[in-house]
Amino acid sequence: ETGVTQSPTHLIKTRGQQVTLRCSSQSGHNTVSWYQQALGQGPQFIFQYYREEENGRGNFPPRFSGLQFPNYSSELNVNALELDDSALYLCASSKVSGSGETQYFGPGTRLLVL
Amino acid sequence: GDSVTQMEGPVTLSEEAFLTINCTYTATGYPSLFWYVQYPGEGLQLLLKATKADDKGSNKGFEATYRKETTSFHLEKGSVQVSDSAVYFCALSEVGTSGSRLTFGEGTQLTVNP
Secondary structure (H helix, E strand, O other), rough: OOOEEEOOOOEEEEEOOOOEEEOOOOOOOOOOEEEOOOOOOEEEEEEEEEEEEEEEOOOOOOOOEEEEEOOEEEEEOOOOOHHHHEEEEEEEEEOOOOOOOEEEEEOEEEEEOO | OOEEOOOOEEEEOOOOOEEEOOOOEEEEEEEEEEEEEEEOOOEEEEEEEEOOOOOEEEEEEEEEEEEEOEEOOEEEOOOOOOOOOEEEEEEEEOOOOOOOEEOOOOOOOEEEEO
């Protein structure tokens, strides 16, 4: 176990709705990254948060947004859900060390958009 | 941009067979390289990593060597077990860039039969 937790484990929404996913990082870690993994594919980087600021973003539209809190936990918000947003959403925490930092993943939240 | 190419799956082996999963990468700088494993219905677990050229990462009988000259990080195991059945992802992370995102390959499904 990595110590990274995510909630909820599963979620069903309808197109156009909004969703919030949550992540608690491993103790001692100050950075949280979010990834989207479509079925049968590798994870795609959404964005990363460090010290409560967005610190890098992948090729995702602005309706994907996030927050990091002072205790380093994080939220991923997705507005105006589309069918293609159905995926496993993975959170990973790490500690910035200047070289070869390792990201540790939570179990994921499986989102189904109908 | 950065990219990772993995050997196409699925791979099916008998127990105690030798495993190789090929991984090559393209990066502008000097990335760290990782292998993650994903069991059915779960998140990603770090299997091993290497942070500089000629480093060998190893864990649970798996090994991979960072080959800068061939831009490769092939995963090997001398004798696979049924419990090794999972999806294996090769990934890279650029050191020192803003937002140290992981870039993943598409994954290789491994099935080990008794």
